[in-house]
Amino acid sequence: MQPQYHPRSVEQEAQAFWAERKSFRSIEDSAKPKFYCLSMFPYPSGKLHMGHVRNYTIGDVLTRCYRMRGYNVLQPMGWDAFGLPAENAAMANTVPPAKWTYDNIATMKRQLQGLGFALDWERELATCRPEYYKWNQWLFTRLFRKGLAYKKTGIVNWDPADQTVLANEQVIDGRGWRTGALVEKREIPMYFFRITAYAEELLAALDTMDGWPEQVKLMQKNWIGRSEGVRVAFPYALGGETKLLWVFTTRADTLMGTTFCAVAAEHPIAVHASKTNKQLAAFVEECKRGAVTEAEFAQMEKTGMSTGLYCTHPISGEKLPVWVGNYVLMGYGEGAVMGVPAHDERDYAFALKYGLPIKGVIRHPAGDSVPKPWKPAYAEYGTCINSGKYDGLGYQQAVDAIAADLKAKGLGEKQVHWRLRDWGISRQRYWGCPIPIVHCPSCGDVPVPDDQLPVKLPEHLVPDGTGNPLAKMPEFYETRCPSCGKPAKRETDTMDTFVDSSWYFARFACPDNDRAMLDARAKYWMPVDQYIGGIEHAILHLLYSRFFARAMKAEGLLDVDEPFTNLLTQGMVLAESYYSDAQGRREWINPADVAVTRDAKGKILGAKARDGREVVYDGIGTMSKSKNNGVDPQALIDKYGADTARFYIIFASPPTNTLEWSDESVEGSFRFLRRLWAYCAKFDNPGPKMADGLAKATRFEIHSVLKQANFDLGKHQFNTVASAAMKILNALDNFSGGRNTVTQDGLSILLRLLAPITPHVCHHLWRELGFGEDVMTAPWPEPDPAALQQDDIEYVVQVNGKTRGSLTLPKSADRKQIEGSAALSMQKYVAGQIIKKVVIVPGRLINIVV
RNA sequence: GCCGGAAUGGCGGAAUCGGCAGACGCAGCGGACUCAAAAUCCGCCGGUGGCGACACCAUGAGAGUUCGAGUCUCUCUUCCGGCACCA
Numbered sequence: 047m048q049p050q051y052h053p054r055s056v057e058q059e060a061q062a063f064w065a066e067r068k069s070f071r072s073i074e075d076s077a078k079p080k081f082y083c084l085s086m087f088p089y090p091s092g093k094l095h096m097g098h099v100r101n102y103t104i105g106d107v108l109t110r111c112y113r114m115r116g117y118n119v120l121q122p123m124g125w126d127a128f129g130l131p132a133e134n135a136a137m138a139n140t141v142p143p144a145k146w147t148y149d150n151i152a153t154m155k156r157q158l159q160g161l162g163f164a165l166d167w168e169r170e171l172a173t174c175r176p177e178y179y180k181w182n183q184w185l186f187t188r189l190f191r192k193g194l195a196y197k198k199t200g201i202v203n204w205d206p207a208d209q210t211v212l213a214n215e216q217v218i219d220g221r222g223w224r225t226g227a228l229v230e231k232r233e234i235p236m237y238f239f240r241i242t243a244y245a246e247e248l249l250a251a252l253d254t255m256d257g258w259p260e261q262v263k264l265m266q267k268n269w270i271g272r273s274e275g276v277r278v279a280f281p282y283a284l285g286g287e288t289k290l291l292w293v294f295t296t297r298a299d300t301l302m303g304t305t306f307c308a309v310a311a312e313h314p315i316a317v318h319a320s321k322t323n324k325q326l327a328a329f330v331e332e333c334k335r336g337a338v339t340e341a342e343f344a345q346m347e348k349t350g351m352s353t354g355l356y357c358t359h360p361i362s363g364e365k366l367p368v369w370v371g372n373y374v375l376m377g378y379g380e381g382a383v384m385g386v387p388a389h390d391e392r393d394y395a396f397a398l399k400y401g402l403p404i405k406g407v408i409r410h411p412a413g414d415s416v417p418k419p420w421k422p423a424y425a426e427y428g429t430c431i432n433s434g435k436y437d438g439l440g441y442q443q444a445v446d447a448i449a450a451d452l453k454a455k456g457l458g459e460k461q462v463h464w465r466l467r468d469w470g471i472s473r474q475r476y477w478g479c480p481i482p483i484v485h486c487p488s489c490g491d492v493p494v495p496d497d498q499l500p501v502k503l504p505e506h507l508v509p510d511g512t513g514n515p516l517a518k519m520p521e522f523y524e525t526r527c528p529s530c531g532k533p534a535k536r537e538t539d540t541m542d543t544f545v546d547s548s549w550y551f552a553r554f555a556c557p558d559n560d561r562a563m564l565d566a567r568a569k570y571w572m573p574v575d576q577y578i579g580g581i582e583h584a585i586l587h588l589l590y591s592r593f594f595a596r597a598m599k600a601e602g603l604l605d606v607d608e609p610f611t612n613l614l615t616q617g618m619v620l621a622e623s624y625y626s627d628a629q630g631r632r633e634w635i636n637p638a639d640v641a642v643t644r645d646a647k648g649k650i651l652g653a654k655a656r657d658g659r660e661v662v663y664d665g666i667g668t669m670s671k672s673k674n675n676g677v678d679p680q681a682l683i684d685k686y687g688a689d690t691a692r693f694y695i696i697f698a699s700p701p702t703n704t705l706e707w708s709d710e711s712v713e714g715s716f717r718f719l720r721r722l723w724a725y726c727a728k729f730d731n732p733g734p735k736m737a738d739g740l741a742k743a744t745r746f747e748i749h750s751v752l753k754q755a756n757f758d759l760g761k762h763q764f765n766t767v768a769s770a771a772m773k774i775l776n777a778l779d780n781f782s783g784g785r786n787t788v789t790q791d792g793l794s795i796l797l798r799l800l801a802p803i804t805p806h807v808c809h810h811l812w813r814e815l816g817f818g819e820d821v822m823t824a825p826w827p828e829p830d831p832a833a834l835q836q837d838d839i840e841y842v843v844q845v846n847g848k849t850r851g852s853l854t855l856p857k858s859a860d861r862k863q864i865e866g867s868a869a870l871s872m873q874k875y876v877a878g879q880i881i882k883k884v885v886i887v888p889g890r891l892i893n894i895v896v
Numbered sequence: 897g898c899c900g901g902a903a904u905g906g907c908g909g910a911a912u913c914g915g916c917a918g919a920c921g922c923a924g925c926g927g928a929c930u931c932a933a934a935a936u937c938c939g940c941c942g943g944u945g946g947c948g949a950c951a952c953c954a955u956g957a958g959a960g961u962u963c964g965a966g967u968c969u970c971u972c973u974u975c976c977g978g979c980a981c982c983a
Contacts (some may be wrong), residue, residue: 213981344897769920847964
């Protein structure tokens, strides 16, 4: 055996072995339990980054464990290949997004293969291929006919300079990122998926999803946001007609305290009033600029302006002014709210700012009046006061009574309200899946018939930042109506890329089927048994996929509601960043080019760049181009090999934590693999005979560590499994002799425990030392109960909860003997005092309370 | 702003049910080997006091429950993720 560990040749040899045997090809087999292990597929952005390596290493560890445990495992890989970055790269390099994307896929595929993941590459798919997106389109037409996909107006960010729609990400401080022009909101027709039709189900099913982290379920629950309240109408006169201004409130008990109503800038009342009020029109225009995201809305200064119109309070008949508020969102609820300044913090601030009346109608702990400043107690539930016939009622009684009265007048009723909104899928972009609709002047919106699918996206275009190139391409949009045959216009919007990623997991079962979206193989493999991906996807992607699974089930394509049985949300990969301050301009220095100086205790004193310049430590954060703190996985693999990269990633942190990158610790992981190799290289050398006591102790140590490792594996705490492998090697290495029954058993356990993490080196050593032909087909190691037997137990002894020593007692000792021995050993602390009680935790601890 | 999460030595982390805080590793310090370096091996390694046995303090801050709290409860601070057109 080679005395030195050379990862390159070991890894090539192992990968060739797996490729030749097609070790990771998965075939449906109802005789074996199946395990579908899936990591979120990557966006082909260029090269693999550490987040990818982490994600796929975690998935691969699970995949290989389950293979060794005898499951029929599927682990596929594909490409989330449509999206905005390809268009940006296209503009920057004048290269079509398709070419850029396919080149990136080729690079990243090579990198993934170099990492030795147990992937079934025969099932590879890319969402930008017509064979894939044809079925996006096909399903869309099905949902469209059912009304689960429909058209309505939606609001987009409009860059007036480039005459183009911008993504939220492309709007910086209210301006277009390329033009700097003030971005406006525009209403345009868009297609939506009616995800709200499943709101109730998506919420209720969360309670049955035991394999998902509570944290993610809670976030989804709050996102769906079920609330019970009352829908209230405030009548108003417009052009001689009486219309109703609807609002939703969860605090109908405060209805009598309403002193104004506020509507969104896009609300019909605001639009109407602006026609005759120039100042208001300017304010409405103002509202359409500025905040783009909900976060920005929530944090911006709340402003408003009166429309000059009044509505009528549905119970009291009072006249209330109608205002336009920049904080009222048209896309949320009714686009209007009732203002109760006395009992709502935001309304309170608004009323103070604009001199609107404040009318207290709830008795609260701070008293009946509502003096400045705002107190949270004002918003608490209480007894109605100042509310006419509702005086004296509590929250629920008041809501019931008011809802009943409103219902009698036809001005309201109880309603369940959802925070969840329908999913707008139209994008005015080129690099995405075309929406399969033809607009016919006589037939309206006609879905493209099945025999004309897919609507192919031309792959040669280069966008220029001024709108969607498809919309400027008559060859694409000029068509005939599938229904009447007359000239018609094809839809040029493409789908949100979340559509592509909402069902890819099912397509992996049958990526080669050109006659159907899914077939029986999907029913075999689905649901995904273990899904792994970043916590940043906790809401949108996962919720959309849950919706899609239901929609597909309704089409008879799947027979499960929930697509992912178990979910593991991995943490982000972070790195330190450093900059040098040159004339006030920060130049970011890659951490690989920085040397830190430390004091005698290892504390960081300062840092210098490779060229000797002093650099400033800027803390730890996500790896980014702007801070030049990315660590290239390829450089790491080239230097140490894939196994070291995999081992470090697993060992450095539990999967759900963030992982802080450290080049020095990588070195330590490499050192461990070298030690393992060195141990194996001398394994068959003659040495001293192992003494009985040492044999017993070594076996006990190895099997206890294995027991713990298997427990940790069960809770996906892989970092301590890697530690366990190190502990086993330490235990083996304490004996200077070679192969005997104890070390043979121990090394066999070590190599199998480590095989999922560092598969190449374990593959090699397993064969080299004659354990078998392929470690991947060896059974998963289980501890031997006989090795775990012990005659004595070591107790921790405490006095008044403070640890004072330990005590070794025979396993057979009874309570009386334990108490006696403990008191005796604790003479020093107990003497002269009265023992009040003795707490004994069997097999672990004795606490004497004096 | 709202929703969710996290905080333990110089660093990453461990501690299964509330039961020895700091496993395993990194960095650091001391030593062996070497002409020297690298590699490797051995030892030390939370803080304060003490020659020492040992004592006290210590899991972001403050309170509480308990024989006993990193773990449970409340309040607060800081950081991270998401907020519907980044993926």
